[in-house]
Amino acid sequence: MEFTDTIPPLLIQFAMTVAFAFVVGLEFRRYHQINQYQLHFGSTRTFVLIAIQGFILYSLDPAKLLFAVGFLLLGAALLVYYWHLASKGIFSIFSPLLALLIYLIGPAAIAFPNWFLILFVVVLILILGEKPVIHRFSDQLANDEVVTLAKFLIISGVILPLLPDRPIAPSLPVTYDKVWLAVIIVSGFSYLSYLLHSYLFKSRGLMVTAVLAGLYSSTVATVVIGRRARNLAAAESHVSAALIIATTMMYLRLLALIFLFNPHVAVRLLPPFALIIALSLIAAAVLCRYQKPSLPFANAVDVQHPLELSTAALFAVLFVVFTFVTHYVTSHFGSNGLNILAIAVGLTDIDPFILALLSGQFPASEAAIVAAVVMASGSNNLLKAAYSLFFARNVSVRFGALWLTALFVASAVYAKTLTI
Structure with missing residues (x-):
């Protein structure tokens, strides 16, 4: 029996959820520092807490009602945050959408193969880190x-x-x-x-x-x-x-x-x-x-x-x-x-x-x-x-x-x- 066989699958899924949310949170923090935004949503710790919340609620209730309620409550909080941004003249919904995707990292770690979870996180990191490239491509694309x-x-x-x-x-x-x-x-x-x-x-x-x-x-x-x-x-x-x-x-x-x-x-x-x-x-x-x-x-x-x-x-x-x-x-x-x-x-x-x-x-x-x-x-x-x-x-x-x-x-x- 290999050592990895003795580790409970739930522990591995939880560790991957925390680790990936932490990495995306670091990239999100860097994204705001590079673009010099005065207002931004949370920090690296906030992202980790959102991911843990999604993981726990998805695991507790087989019917996924708790997970759905948590998703709605998080969406409501993010809506309030968006209104706050709008009052400052900022109308971007990028940060709220990213937070909702972070909430889904835990369920993705449980329900999908590891390769899909890694691909999901890599896409999030690329979207955060390659903003200038994406903008140049969209400007050039007819x-x-x-x-x-x-x-x-x-x-x-x-x-x-x-x-x-x-x-x-x-x-x-x-x-x-x-x-x-x-x-x-x-x-x-x-x-x-x-x-x-x-x-x-x-x-x-x-x-x-x-x-x-x-x-x-x-x-x-x-x-x-x-x-x-x-x-x-x-x-x-x-x-x-x-x-x-x-x-x-x-x-x-x-x-x-x-x-x-x-x-x-x-x-x-x-x-x-x-x-x-x-x-x-x-x-x-x-x-x-x-x-x-x-x-x-x-x-x-x-x-x-x-x-x-x-x-x-x-x-x-x-x-x-x-x-x-x-x-x-x-x-x-x-x-x-x-x-x-x-x-x-x-x-x-x-x-x-x-x-x-x-x-x-x-x-x-x-x-x-x-x-x-x-x-x-x-x-x-x-x-x-x-x-x-x-x-x-x-x-x-x-x-x-x-x-x-x-x-x-x-x-x-x-x-x-x-x-x-």
Whole structure:
């Protein structure tokens, strides 16, 4: 028997209540000293006493009536305190709300696991200690971002639970919830890239653009880099490296998405994709050695919100269309037809096709599915090579276009070996 097994659980819960209330009280005292408030609620001892009161009242009465009465009485006392503040021209309810949360530390120590109690206290301390950071973030955050976040909560927390887990139709071997889950995951990846690009990396240098826009959409990144390359004819090595990096981010993004939908297929794709990623990074690093490190690329990308409801609906429609087409092709033409379809899809948007292929029940082997994913990504590289040449119209993208074309050829050869 360990020593901790001999300690009554009630004693441990009480000790945690007192200790955590004391720590939050210290941070609250520091908060008022830093902000130089003349009027403040209580002290460290007051916080500890409030936490003990909540712990005792919650433990005494199984019906929790005493605890509820104590909560109401404390709320009434805090209301009087707020009126006192208001008479002095201070209208903040921060301190009263914090005191009510301190009252809940004891019940949290009893009713919830220790990790939740620790997380609860850490959040309180961070709110007290990071006031300037929170204010700066709220000042910088555009109102549109809050609306966009609300849209994401709607499509993930409201729409998804309402969708049934049954096939849409006999010719569409994918469920309603799988379609919308694909929308959420793809939109989430794109939105993360959007936030990083908009708020953390505003300088938007060439390589930053390649990485972040490549996570958002490697095709968009290629078009942007190709357009800007018209004025960077003497920077061939750096521009080509950026094109390669953007496509490398596509492979990383695809691996992450595929792992979420079908880990078995992702494991089979890991060797070829890892080899492509490694070789591409080496090629980009070698190219960057022959180029000046600082090339301006300001205002390179103006990406749109990826969580617009119209965008989500369009992705869902494409997902269903690709599911139907894939089911028809695999049923009538087998793996060869699937490879031809993958090549054609690679010239459009490959995400709906790949996720539909992974989510549905098709008459195709796992090897055929892996080959189709490789072929679609390779065909998309060929499209990006053409885009880069068309928009740049100079030699700055020459090596990058050759590399993307080589990836297409290698993908076709690898896919062929899987279906033999």
